[in-house]
Every structure is written in C-alpha cells, then in structure tokens.
Amino acid sequence: MAENKPLLKAEDVSEVFGGLKAVADFNFYINKGELIGLIGPNGAGKTTIFNLITGVYVPTTGDIKLDGESIVGQKPYEITQRGIARTFQNIRLFSELSVLDNVKIAYHCHVKYGLIETVLRMGRYFGEEDEITAESLKLLKIFKLDEHAYEVAKNLPYGAQRRLEIARALAAKPKLLLLDEPAAGMNPQETHELMEMIRWIRKQFGLTVLLIEHDMSLVMGICERIYVLEYGMIIAEGTPTEIQNNPEVIRAYLGTESMN
C-alpha cells in the first residue's frame, strides 16, 4: 500500500489560533480506498483537522495535497467540487427542507444546465432534474430513508438525521468522505448498522473514508489504520491492534486499563 500515491497528504500542517497551537506539525497520508480513523481525547484538534482539509480554516503553515495538488487556500465549495465531502459533528442539515431536497442540494456541483435553461425550462433542465431526483431517491433507499423522503428533515429521529448527513455528503460524489463522529448519539444497535453501512458504501462507491469517532467498537471494528491525536500532535499511528497495545495511546487516551 505504501508505494501507492496517496489520495490525501498533509505535510507539516500547523494551525495557530491566537496563542493556541491547535494543530502542530501534522503529517499524514491516506491512500486511495483506505478507511482511516482519527481518534484522540476531546479538544485534541480532530475537528480542526477536518476544517483544515475542507478549507474552513487555512493552515498557518504546511501544505495539504489532494491527488498531488495543493488545496490550501481554496474555498470549501471548491474543495467539495474537487472531491472531498464531509458530515458535521453537530448535525447541520437543511432542517426546514424535505429529506429529499437535502440530498438534491448536494448534487449542485454536478449540474450542467445554466441559468437560461433554468428559467425557460428547456435544454438539459428536465433531463438533469429527473436524474437528480432518481439518484437522490436511490441514495435515500440505501440509507433506509426513502419512506421519509417527503418529511421535513428536522422531524427525523436523531440516528436518521446522522444517516441523512452521510447520504447528503455522498450525493456530492466525493472521492474522499470525511465523517465527523458519525455514531455520536446512536445506540449500539444503530452503531452496528452504521458500521455495516460505512463498509458497504465504501465498497459500492469506491470511496476513501476518514472518520473521527469516539465509539471504539466502531473505530477498532472498521478502520484499517488509525491516527491518534493529542494536543494537536500525532502521538501514534498504526493498525487497530497496534494502537490498542501502544502504551503511549493507553496513557494519553484510554487511561491505564486496556480496552477491549
């Protein structure tokens, strides 16, 4: 795997907020098709790294490359168009809109019809709109949300809202999917189903996945490689088994007892 050209690579990335070094000399890579976990205690800088990758923050120093090209300084929407989609830790759905419209919005960057075609309802408008609706419904079906397609997103149960966020991110047709605590607030049954789903969509859509998660059963269950972050620095990297036995990780994150 190591000889593969990485899909995403961060080189010496630092992010300083005032006097606080939120991320320091962050180096990592993700190869195409990998499923990587990013863990660490609260406040370690995990979500900051997501925000750096997706362009919400611009790194103070360092470079982030997608497919060998730097994406530093690009706007979030440009980075999405280049193939990185994300979900949010605190759910950010378009809450007053229908479940279907939530997904349809994410097809935005793949729409080719222009303003004139829109207003005069001609050319590619109908064909593309039909396609978007059909594909959105297909996605909703995968996430078992198709029966709720016409309900308002905010009325969905919590777990379903999390699933909708993933469905919406997939609609942007990303190469790399970033999941920020996808299992937060889910019960063990739901978490288990989510794991299966992540595995399945990754295979089905040929995705590369980077996820932040506190639920260790999920992280250890599906991730192939794990990075451990503490105080903005990577303190360990390795397979789930290596991470579980790494004394540094146990000290920093898991406490003195080993986990199962």
Place this chain on the structure above:
Amino acid sequence: MNSVRRRDLTMLIIGLAIFGVIQGMISGGMIGAFWQLNIILICVNVIMAVSLNLINGYTGQFSIGHAGFMAVGSYVGVVATTNFHLPFIVALILGAVCAGILGFLIGLPTLRLRGDYLAIATLGLGEIIRIVIMNIEYVGGAAGFKGIPHLTNFAWVYGAMLITLFFIKNFVNSSHGRACIAIRENEIAAEAMGVNTTKYKVMAFTIGAAFAGIAGGLFAHQFYLISPNSFTFLASFNYLIMVVLGGMGSITGSIAGAFVVTFISAALASFPEARMIIYALALILLMFYRPQGLFGYMEITNFAPIKKVLDKISGKEA
C-alpha cells in the same frame, strides 16, 4: 417532467383567463379609475414582493432597501422614454439592467454581512440611492421628474408580472434555486455541499434588484410625475411587509401579501384617520396568530384541495 410542463401550461392559462376577465371588465367600463389604478399597483407590488422574496425569503439575506432599486428602474425608465423617446419596452429593460448592475455592485461587498448588519447596510444604501437622485438636477431633484408619458396600462403590468412570476418560480425550482435555499437553511453546510455561497447571494440580489427595476419603470409611467419621495425606506418596509405577511419563501404567499396590503390600503382610503390603525392592527394580529405569514414556506398550489383540482386540469393521475 411532462406533468411539470402541463402544470406550467395550466398556470399560464389560468393567468391569461384572469387577465381576460379583468381586461374585459376594464374595457366594459365596470371598473372605475380608482380601482383600475389599484389593480395596476397590485401587479407592480406583486413584482416587488416576489423579487424581494427571492432575496429575503429564499436566500435568507435580509434586505430592506428594495425601493432604492425600484427608484433606479423608475428614473432610468422615465429618462429613456421622456428625454430619449425610446420605446417603453426598451426603457423597462434599461431600467432593469441598471438596477441589476447596481444590485450586483452593492451586493458584492454588502452580502458579506449577516443578519441585522446586512439589513442596516441595505437600508442605508436604499436611502443613499434616493438622496443621490434627489440631488441630480437632470431628473428634477427633490421636485421630481415631470411630464412622464402615461404608457403603463393593465396589459403591460400584468404581462410583466406573469414573466416575473414564471422567471422566479423556475429559478427557485432548480439547482440554482436550491443553492439559494440551502444558504438560507445553513450557510456552512451549503458551502460544504459545493455551493458557492457568495455567487448565489449576489445572483439572488442582482435578479431581485433587476425585477424591482422593471416594477419601478412600470410604476413611474403610470403617473405624470415621480419624485424621490415615492422611494423612501417606508416604501421599502411596505414591500417587506408584503413578503413577511404572505410568507417568506412562498411565491403565492407574496402574491397574496401584495394583494392584501394594496387592497386594504385602497379600501381604507376613504377613512384616512383609521387607516393606519386598522392596518397596523391587522399586522399585529397576523404576526400573533400566524408568525410564519399567511402561507409560510408553502405554495398555495401545493395545498391538497387546490393541488387536486390543478392536477385534474393538467390531466395528471392523482
């Protein structure tokens, strides 16, 4: 998709039928001069309310300087027809283009602001436009522009209103419109889903301003004289009230809002003392019992019984 087209056609036929009835009544002398004027004002106000709704209701950018763009359309239009003797349609388009360009130029810097800051900035800009016009001697300054040919009639305003409605309806029901709505719902998520939020905010603002320009041109050519006083921030508020009253994010709501507001103020014209009190009371009561406006985010055409009838007419399986 075919059903969408048939639905559009149905709406167009209904629109034309309403036109036929009202035009017939005007030609037959059944509607007096006072109500003729008010019917024209209703159509102008519908254009204003729907175009403002695109900015405020759909894109969620709280703008309260809409009368400023109307003023630009008015003055550009009357100068074009009165001083340059251009055809009315050219004057209207010129007014729309100028208002649109101004909207674009104003939108670029101001739409970086959010919420109340944007509201105050647009309020100020609307006033700046008015005061600038007031100080241009060429257009009559504070005394106003006199000798405007009476070119506006019911057919013109109704036609322009239908075009506006179809334009904005089609815009909103597309990926572009969804991008605007996404900005209203959650700007951060919209950006993360690949929506260029600045572009779409400015686009909505520009389109809204351009249609306000058309409304301005139609409005001005109804009267012999226009003055900057027709475009104060009170006028802007009036359009805002129509939008809020009808429901932010509902085109049919804006139509209803424009209709209700214009109709109430016309019907109460003979009781000038009580007029503002009743008007204010009506607004307070509405906000009390229906804060989302008459229609909320809904279109009346999606309201079950009406949808049924429409589907039947358009020949779609229910």
